[in-house]
Amino acid sequence: MPAKRQPAPPPAEHPLPEHAPLELERFLPYRLSILSNTVSQAIADDYQRRFDLGVTEWRVMAVLARFDGLSAREVAERTAMDKVAVSRALARLVEAGRVDRSTHDDDKRRSVLNLSEAGWAIHDQVAPMARARERELLAKLDAEEQSWLERILDKLMPPERH
Amino acid sequence: MPAKRQPAPPPAEHPLPEHAPLELERFLPYRLSILSNTVSQAIADDYQRRFDLGVTEWRVMAVLARFDGLSAREVAERTAMDKVAVSRALARLVEAGRVDRSTHDDDKRRSVLNLSEAGWAIHDQVAPMARARERELLAKLDAEEQSWLERILDKLMPPERH
DNA sequence: TCGTTATAGTTACATATGAAACCATTTGCA
DNA sequence: TGCAAATGGTTTCATATGTAACTATAACGA
Numbered sequence: 001m002p003a004k005r006q007p008a009p010p011p012a013e014h015p016l017p018e019h020a021p022l023e024l025e026r027f028l029p030y031r032l033s034i035l036s037n038t039v040s041q042a043i044a045d046d047y048q049r050r051f052d053l054g055v056t057e058w059r060v061m062a063v064l065a066r067f068d069g070l071s072a073r074e075v076a077e078r079t080a081m082d083k084v085a086v087s088r089a090l091a092r093l094v095e096a097g098r099v100d101r102s103t104h105d106d107d108k109r110r111s112v113l114n115l116s117e118a119g120w121a122i123h124d125q126v127a128p129m130a131r132a133r134e135r136e137l138l139a140k141l142d143a144e145e146q147s148w149l150e151r152i153l154d155k156l157m158p159p160e161r162h
Numbered sequence: 163m164p165a166k167r168q169p170a171p172p173p174a175e176h177p178l179p180e181h182a183p184l185e186l187e188r189f190l191p192y193r194l195s196i197l198s199n200t201v202s203q204a205i206a207d208d209y210q211r212r213f214d215l216g217v218t219e220w221r222v223m224a225v226l227a228r229f230d231g232l233s234a235r236e237v238a239e240r241t242a243m244d245k246v247a248v249s250r251a252l253a254r255l256v257e258a259g260r261v262d263r264s265t266h267d268d269d270k271r272r273s274v275l276n277l278s279e280a281g282w283a284i285h286d287q288v289a290p291m292a293r294a295r296e297r298e299l300l301a302k303l304d305a306e307e308q309s310w311l312e313r314i315l316d317k318l319m320p321p322e323r324h
Numbered sequence: 325t326c327g328t329t330a331t332a333g334t335t336a337c338a339t340a341t342g343a344a345a346c347c348a349t350t351t352g353c354a
Numbered sequence: 355t356g357c358a359a360a361t362g363g364t365t366t367c368a369t370a371t372g373t374a375a376c377t378a379t380a381a382c383g384a
Contacts, residue, residue, distance in 0.1 A: 018286075019227060019282060019285065019286060019289075020286075020289060020290075021224065021227035021228040021285070021289065022224045022227070022228075022289050022292060022293065023228065024221065024224050024225060024228075024240065024241065025240075027292070027296060028201075028296050028299060028300065029198070029201045029202050029205055029292075029295070029296060029299070030221075031315050031319065032194065032197060032198040032201060032202075032315075033198045033202055034242050034319070034320070035194060035198070035315065035318055035319060035320075036191070036194040036195045036197070036198035036199075037198075038320050039190075039191045039194060040191055040194075040195055043191055054340085056340095056341095059186065059192075062183065062184045062186050063186060065181060065183035065184065066183040066184075066185065066186075071362075071363095072362070072363060073361085073362060073363080078186065078187075079186065080196050082341095082342075082343095083362080083363070083364090084341080084342070084343085084363090084364080084365090085340095085341075085342085086363090087362095087363060087364055087365090088340090088341090088364090090363095091364085107349075107350070107361095107362085108348080108349060108350085108362095109348065109349050109350070109361065109362040109363070110349095110361095110362060110363085111362080111363075120181065123181065123183070124180070124181060124182075127181075127182060127183065127184050128182075130184060130189070130191075131184065133191070134189060134190050134191060137190060137191070137318065138190065140317050140318055141314060141317055141318070145310065145313070145314050145317070148307065148310040148311075148314065149190075149310075149314050151307070152303060152307050152310065152311050152314075153193050153194075153197065155302050155303055155307070156197055156299065156302055156303070157193065157196070157197060158196070158197075158200050216370085218370090218371095233332075233333095234332070234333060235331085235332060235333080244371095244372075244373095245332080245333070245334095246333090246334080246335095246371080246372070246373085247370095247371070247372085248333090249332095249333060249334060249335090250334090250370090250371090252333095253334085266332095269331095269332085269379075269380070270332095270378080270379060270380085271331065271332040271333070271378065271379045271380070272331095272332060272333085272379095273332080273333075
């Protein structure tokens with residue numbers, strides 16, 4: 001435990017200089033959190049109610065749209081979600097008939113996942129909406145800023161994740 | 163690392179080229195979400211266990227460190243949390259003796275909130291840790307990138323929030 | 325001054341999420 | 355082989371979070 005204020009008790013009311021309070025609104029992690037939540041929420045609002053589809057479920061659908069026949073673990077890797085979250089999202093998606101699940105021939109532990117016809121139908125509506133939102137967001141930046149943002153994100157991103 | 167399945171040229175099984183799947187790892191909202199979560203988690207890990215302090219509680223403490231005598235609603239505004247979350251965070255903080263709560267003289271609905279001595283003691287340990295993490299993160303960028311990031315965040319940020 | 329409406333804050337309920345325990349199958353190796 | 359350890363996936367339990375309903379007080383208008 002670091003030493004606390006030994007010298008004099010505080011003047012009763014206001015923070016002493018050494019308290020050095022954090023300015024939340026300039027604090028990078030805080031700003032990232034606000035921005036990310038605002039953006040994700042805006043997109044989710046588009047499809048959440050309309051398709052009764054959660055963010056995690058949408059992410060799973062998005063990777064299955066790109067890669068056929070993944071296992072749940074592979075989906076987890078590609079969505080940066082943990083396996084429990086993936087398991088639950090899949091349970092709902094399979095139940096809703098949006099994903100087909102079967103068992104891997106050579107390894108009965110693994111599942112083999114694919115979008116169903118119904119899943120594709122939803123994907124084909126949601127994907128353009130998501131892209132449109134992204135464009136709206138990027139439209140706030142000029143071309144130069146956009147390319148700096150690319151570069152900055154690449155450097156800040158945890159390496160396993162891209 | 164086992165080799166992953168490849169995208170595989172569309173085996174005509176699932177129809178039509180126009181499916182245009184989203185590439186999650188290049189999708190801005192997704193990247194922001196990963197980055198934000200990774201960063202927040204790293205910071206939270208520093209104090210979560212050590213002080214039994216949640217992220218929401220820490221945010222409340224941070225604004226109370228800057229502004230004396232706020233009401234719960236004002237805390238909510240400044241933390242971008244909703245009033246229920248603030249109410250719950252305050253319940254725990256008051257219970258733990260980290261925040262003093264009294265009732266406003268002229269308006270008995272409002273509370274008047276301040277960090278207690280114990281609250282300050284924690285604040286004075288956590289704030290430097292948070293700042294250190296922010297510095298670590300920013301250290302991945304050079305000066306020019308840092309100033310672009312500032313500028314870009316200002317433009318992307320929802321206006322009410324800063 | 326009374327009654328309506330608005331505001332501060334809490335409570336209740338339903339759902340989401342994370343950690344750990346768990347089951348089934350497969351792998352590694354003595 | 356045979357059995358311990360690892361892996362894929364699900365279930366359980368404890369918390370966290372969001373929405374709506376609720377209580378108490380204050381503000382406002384006729």
